[in-house]
Amino acid sequence: METAYLIETVIKIVVILLIFSALAGIGTYFERKVLAFMQRRLGPMNVGPYGLLQVAADGIKLFTKEDIVPTNVVGRIFKIAPVITAATAFMAAAAIPFLPSFTLFGYEVHPIVADINIGILYILGIMGVGLYGPLLGGMASANKFSLLSAARGAAVFISYEVVTGLSILAPIMMVGSLSLIDFNEYQVGGIGSWIIWTQPVAFILFWIAAFAETGRTPFHLIANDHEIIDGFGTEYSGMRWGLFFIGEYANMFFISFVIPLLFLGGYGDGSLLGALGLLAKVAFFFFFFLWTRAAWPDVRPDQLMWLCWKVLMPIAVLNILVTAIVMM
Amino acid sequence: MNNEQFNNRDVGNDYFLVDIEDYPTTGWGKFKRVVNRSFRGELFVGLWVVLREMIFFKKHTISYPEEKMPIGPRYRAVHEMKRLWESDAERCIGCGLCEKICISNCIKMDTKIDENSRKEVSEYTINLGRCIFCGYCAEVCPELAITHGGEYENASDQREHFIDYAGMLTPLEKMTAGTQTEFEGFGAITPHEEERVKKTPLAY
Numbered sequence: 001m002e003t004a005y006l007i008e009t010v011i012k013i014v015v016i017l018l019i020f021s022a023l024a025g026i027g028t029y030f031e032r033k034v035l036a037f038m039q040r041r042l043g044p045m046n047v048g049p050y051g052l053l054q055v056a057a058d059g060i061k062l063f064t065k066e067d068i069v070p071t072n073v074v075g076r077i078f079k080i081a082p083v084i085t086a087a088t089a090f091m092a093a094a095a096i097p098f099l100p101s102f103t104l105f106g107y108e109v110h111p112i113v114a115d116i117n118i119g120i121l122y123i124l125g126i127m128g129v130g131l132y133g134p135l136l137g138g139m140a141s142a143n144k145f146s147l148l149s150a151a152r153g154a155a156v157f158i159s160y161e162v163v164t165g166l167s168i169l170a171p172i173m174m175v176g177s178l179s180l181i182d183f184n185e186y187q188v189g190g191i192g193s194w195i196i197w198t199q200p201v202a203f204i205l206f207w208i209a210a211f212a213e214t215g216r217t218p219f220h221l222i223a224n225d226h227e228i229i230d231g232f233g234t235e236y237s238g239m240r241w242g243l244f245f246i247g248e249y250a251n252m253f254f255i256s257f258v259i260p261l262l263f264l265g266g267y268g269d270g271s272l273l274g275a276l277g278l279l280a281k282v283a284f285f286f287f288f289f290l291w292t293r294a295a296w297p298d299v300r301p302d303q304l305m306w307l308c309w310k311v312l313m314p315i316a317v318l319n320i321l322v323t324a325i326v327m328m
Numbered sequence: 329m330n331n332e333q334f335n336n337r338d339v340g341n342d343y344f345l346v347d348i349e350d351y352p353t354t355g356w357g358k359f360k361r362v363v364n365r366s367f368r369g370e371l372f373v374g375l376w377v378v379l380r381e382m383i384f385f386k387k388h389t390i391s392y393p394e395e396k397m398p399i400g401p402r403y404r405a406v407h408e409m410k411r412l413w414e415s416d417a418e419r420c421i422g423c424g425l426c427e428k429i430c431i432s433n434c435i436k437m438d439t440k441i442d443e444n445s446r447k448e449v450s451e452y453t454i455n456l457g458r459c460i461f462c463g464y465c466a467e468v469c470p471e472l473a474i475t476h477g478g479e480y481e482n483a484s485d486q487r488e489h490f491i492d493y494a495g496m497l498t499p500l501e502k503m504t505a506g507t508q509t510e511f512e513g514f515g516a517i518t519p520h521e522e523e524r525v526k527k528t529p530l531a532y
Contacts, residue, residue, distance in 0.1 A: 038378040040388040295374040 012113050016093055024249035025055040031290045038294035065238035072142035073235065081140060081232075082240045085133030085247035089254065092126040095119035096257050097181055099278065100270030112181070119180045120172065123258060124164055127213055131157040133247060134215075134222055138232035149231025152301050153215075153222040159308040160212035160219075166316035167205035170323040171195050171262060180258070184266035196263040201319045203263045205312055210255045212304070214248065217293035221301050256285035399478050402513035404461045407454055408477040409496040410510070416503045419473035422447040426465035426474050434458035435465060449493070456487040467514035475511030 029044065029052070036043030044051030069075055096119075097112040116122060131154060138150025172178060174195065175186045187193050196203045212219040223231035233244050260266055260281035268274030299307070352358045390397055399405075410419050422439035438451035466475045474496075498508045510516065518524075 034382070037382040037385055040381055040386060042387055042389055042391070045391065291375060291378065294378040296371060 008109075009113060012111070013094075016098070016113065017090060020090065020093065020250045020253055021246055023253055024246040025059060027249045027252065027286070028058070028245070029055050030286075031293070034287065034290040035294050038291075062239050062242040067240065068235075068237050070142065070235050074140040074142075077136050077140035078235075079240070081133050081137030082236065082243035082247070084136065085130060086243040086250070087247075088126050088130040088133065089247040089250040092123045092130075093250070093254050095122045095180060096254060097184065097261065097267070098257065099275045100267040102275075115179060115181055118178045120168060120178045120183075120258075120262070123180075123254075124161070124168070127251070128157065128161050130247070130251065133244065134232040137236070137244070141232065141235040143235050145228040145230075146232050146234050148228050149222050149234075153232065155301065156212050156215075156219065156222065156304060159305060160209045163205055163209040163308055163312045163316055164213060166313065166320060167202045167209065168262065169316075170202045170320050171199050173320070173323055173327060174198065180261045180266070183262055184268075187265040188269050190268070191265065194263065194265045199263065199319070199323070201315060203259075205316050205319070206262065207259060208312060210259060211289075211292070212308075214251045214255055214289070216252065216289050218296045218299055219304055220293075220298050221304065224298060252286060252289050253282070256282045256289070259285055399480070401478075401511070403478050403480075404463050404466075404476040404513065405480045406456070406477055406482065406491060407465070407496055408475050408498065408511075409452075409493070410473055410475060410508060411498045411503055413503075413508070416500060418449070418497065419471045420449050420452075421471055421473070422449045423470065425468045425470065429464045429468045431462060431464060432458045432460050452493040452496075454491045454496075456491050463514040466511065466516075469515055472511070472516060475516075476513060477511075 032054075033043040033051075035041075044054040047053040047057045069078060094113040095116055097110070097115070099111040101108055101110040103109070134153035135150045138146040138148075138153065141147070171183070175183055177183070177186075183195070187195055211217070215222045221227075223233055228234075233241055236244065257278075260278060264281050265277075266274075267278040352361050411417065412419050422437065424437060424439070427435045427437050434455040434457075436451070436453050436455075437449060439447050440450045442448040461476065463476060469475070502508050
């Protein structure tokens with residue numbers, strides 16, 4: 001049993017790594033296309049049919065670029081920072097059930113690497129550790145813009161960890177478990193039993209915080225091109241920068257999995273339809289990340305802090321109180 | 329594609345004044361503004377606007393190397409030398425006005441008397457590194473010989489590649505095909521010129 005379990009886990013890890021590394025690349029293609037269509041452009045068109053091979057061209061460019069470590073940087077930390085971002089993004093995926101369990105060649109596969117009973121806590125914790133990528137990278141870069149970005153990143157991550165944690169607390173109180181599979185089973189009774197209907201406020205708060213956690217556009221101030229160039233990524237080039245990139249996109253995909261699993265019924269009863277439903281929900285949430293980037297302006301750092309501490313956190317606390325009173 | 333949409337500068341009645349409210353000074357006013365903004369759904373208006381563009385996709389770009397924007401007939405790109413329609417001979421009479429008027433001193437020309445006792449241009453150079461494409465040379469030319477062309481794709485390792493005298497002259501094949509185009513910019517005859525010119529009123 002031990003050997004079989006080990007082999008199965010390793011295979012799952014490799015599959016998840018490969019699929020989501022590739023998805024990160026394809027995600028950039030979709031982002032460029034969606035943004036282009038929303039701005040009445042065409043997006044990448046020249047490499048391959050409809051620009052589909054642009055991903056390959058970008059990959060070749062990233063891999064073959066010279067690996068530059070600038071003069072005054074703190075070498076070791078500078079080199080480890082992108083690895084932290086990418087690694088924590090993928091580590092968070094360990095507790096996510098990507099699909100309902102299915103039978104493959106007479107063998108029952110659970111598409112989750114580790115069904116630990118503290119799944120959500122683990123995911124939030126690992127995503128919190130992801131802060132160290134931008135933070136260390138920015139501080140080690142010997143660049144003012146990177147340093148600014150590191151400071152902003154630390155402030156945003158720590159602040160919005162509060163919102164994520166508090167907003168998720170109310171659904172956890174209802175379900176009584178931290179495992180995402182238990183969450184899914186709680187909502188197995190169809191659309192009517194989704195947690196979003198009983199916890200709409202928590203859903204909105206978690207969704208807003210997800211934008212801060214992944215550093216996407218309304219809260220993109222960690223790497224705001226027009227203010228601080230690429231923030232912590234300014235001094236990075238080639239595959240080191242690519243790791244930051246893969247980490248960011250993998251994070252977007254994983255958050256897009258977590259939101260439907262928590263609030264929108266996940267994969268439902270585990271049928272094929274439920275699995276496709278989960279993928280559709282994930283696609284919508286990923287699309288929404290791109291959609292807001294085309295539609296919404298960025299907020300200032302002080303506005304972001306204001307929003308977090310004066311609006312979202314009080315609402316989250318109130319939500320917990322109301323939930324607790326109703327449950328009593 | 330034609331120039332019509334670019335030449336239409338009439339904005340008509342599309343202008344309107346933006347309604348700007350006074351900035352709230354009291355705490356209650358600020359709070360009301362926050363609530364108003366939060367629940368008015370402006371963010372969703374923005375989302376709808378970009379989604380609408382995506383659904384009713386009307387692209388506003390041109391795949392440049394394959395298709396090109398039309399340029400105006402008065403566009404001032406690298407110079408051209410025209411030929412006479414009747415004889416295919418050069419229009420340039422070597423008067424030197426373009427050299428004289430050139431404000432960046434980039435035109436240099438040399439002339440000689442040929443065997444038919446006609447003045448002929450022996451050397452003609454334009455230093456494109458100095459030329460500011462002001463169009464004075466085309467405007468001053470009495471023969472409509474030197475004009476600006478529409479060729480803007482200038483990529484080479486030397487600027488001189490675009491501006492040797494033989495290259496500026498309209499090729500003879502173009503003359504036989506009758507496809508030399510007249511310049512409509514500075515110095516050119518305005519359309520319907522003959523209708524407008526009247527006899528000089530010498531009423532004194």
